[in-house]
Amino acid sequence: MKYLKNRTLKSLESGTLTIDLKSGEIELKIAQIQEHLSHTEDLRIQMHVFNNQPCALLYLEALVNTELIQTSIIKPLLESNSGDVEQFVNSVEVAKSSNVVQIGKGLLDGFCVAVMGNDSAAVMMPVAQSQGRSIKEPSNEQVIKGSHEGFIESLSTNIYLLRNRIKSPKLKVKYLTLGSVTNTKVAVIYMNNIADPKIVEECLKRISAIDLDYLYSVGNIDEMIEEHPLSPFPQTMQTERPDRAVAYLIEGKITVVVDGSPSVLVLPITFFSFYQSPDDFNSRWLIGSFFRIIRLISFIMATCLPAIYIAIVTYHSEVLPIGILYSVKVSLTYVPLPPILEALLMTTILELLKEAAIRLPSPIAQTIGIVGGLVIGTAVVEAQLVSHTMIVVIGLTAIASFATPINEFGTSLRILGFPTMLAAALFGFFGISIMMMVIFIHLCKIETLGIPYFTPFGPFHGKGNFKDIFLRLPIWMVNKDSQNGKSSPFIQSFFGRWKRS
Known part of the structure; x- marks a missing residue:
């Protein structure tokens, strides 16, 4: 308070203020604000006169x-002598x-607050500084064809990227504030005429119930509402x-945007959504379907390939042709480790190399990749530690x-590879079969916001939309009325022509 009085006296002596602070009310208001902000030293206070009152x-x-x-703010106030502060400042939101x-x-x-000596309420005007990186394609979701824009850390910019693609009055945004310390702003976005109201209500209920001191990213929300x-599956x-988020919004899903996070959360989601890429829809349907099938095959390879090798070498060598079997047996002759330890060792080394390449700068990461892939791999084989x-x-x-x-x-699949390898080492092909049964049973039991994770196969829904699961069929064959169980006119006319021919 003494500091404020001295500052006010200096302002009076310099001619900034033309009247005295009669009751000292403005000093009390400023002191209350300073107390609320823990007397932080980056709080700036400028004294002026407006309407013959200290401001x-x-x-x-x-x-x-x-x-x-x-x-x-300052220039309009100094040029005006009467009226209210909000009438003269050049600000959209007051x-x-x-x-x-x-x-x-x-x-x-980022607001500027004007405290008047004769007014019990303070006027708040937004003057936030906009500092953020430019919009560019995310490095972890690159595509060959399609948009090269990516979300950034600014909440308003991310909402702009969505609204710029969906110029519909039905796109609804609801704001929430989470984190008792960080007070992070969160936006829940959905299509009001497409999204299921029950799912939206459940989503808002779960997010509103989050009780955290801090909220840094969408990962915190993900962990709290799952x-x-x-489960190893996300x-x-x-x-x-943005193009991926827009596609899911149009399908009736919900997007959660967190201020300060470049990633957005899409929910509810299904298993097959993780194998869809924007490239599928930016290429001809035959090409998109081909790569979709390749990705789905990669699920079995990433989960079972080391386990299949372990099972064959340990229990079922008779399934290999004699030429391949001879080559495999020769490579295993001088290897002291059993196949299961070989696989665990090499998988662990692979994960270490991947983590090292992510954490290091790009030029060094490339060197690590070359050293890991060539030098270490060759040295391990020549040392006869692995085949x-x-x-x-x-x-x-x-x-x-x-x-x-x-x-x-993809990380979840690599994690699942470890128990699958152990099952193969213990029981061979039978162990792999049991493990895959457990995985698919688990996939059929998971639900996200009441939606089965393995839709439309678990539980099986005969009237489900199968046109975007294994194949990416042509746009003109997409069923626009799939939610109502009806066939589109395009499909009816297509199959009508096919039957007549």
Whole structure:
């Protein structure tokens, strides 16, 4: 308080203020705001006179654009002598509040607060500084054809990227604030005329019930609302591609955007959604369907290929032709480790190399890849710690897991490979069969917001939409009325012509 009085006296001596602060009410208001903000030293206070009354402008210097304050607030106030503050400032959004907590929240959101000596409410004007990286394609979801835009850390920019593609009045945005310390702004976005109201209500209920001190990213929300936390499969999709998020919005799904996070959350999601890529719809349907099938085959390869090798070498060598069997047996002659330990060793080394390549700068990461793939691989084989065939098998397994468009799902497949290898080492093909049965039973039991994860196969729904599961059929064959169980006119006319011919 003494600091404020000294500052006011200096302002009076310099001619900034032309009247005295009679009751000292403005000092009390400023002191309350300072107390609420823990007397932070980056809170700036400028004293001016407006309408023959003292006026204090408060803002946090790191969060505001000082040039915007000068041109949109200070200059209009100095040029005006009567009226209300909100009538003269050049700002789209002006709010008034007498609640210290709301005023403090406004300051933390990049507002400039005008405190008047004769007004019980403070005027809040947005002057936030916009600092963010440019919009560019995300490095972990690159495509050959299609949009090369990606989400960034700005909430407003991410909503713009969605609204720029869906210019519909039915696109609805609901704002929430999560995190008692961080007060992170969250936007829940969905198509009001397409999304199921029950799913939207359940989603909002779960997100609103989150009680955290801090919220950094959509990963925190994902972990708090998922129904099966022990499942290796992701039950929501995190994406940095606006075109992918828009496609799911049009399908009736919900998108959750968190301020400060470049990824958005899409839910509810199904198993087959993780094998769909924007490239499928930016290419001809034959090409898109071909790569879709390749990705689905990669699911079996990433999960079972090392286990199949272990089972064949350990129990079922008779299934191999004599030429291949001779080559495999020769490569295993001087290897001291059993096949299961070979596979575990090489899989662990692969994960270590991948983590090292991610954490290091790009030039060094490329060197690590070359050293890991050539030097270490060759040295391990020459040292007769693993066989040549195991190197090939682990390499194909890694490629198959990386073929998944969503990296998190590929990691889940590599995790599932470990219990599958143990089952193969213990029981051979029978163990692999049991393990795959357990995996598919688990897939059929998972639900996300009440939607079966393995839709439309688990439980099987005869009237489900099968036109975008294994194949990407032509656009003119897509059933627009699949939700109502009707066939589109295009399909009716197509099959009518086929029957007549």
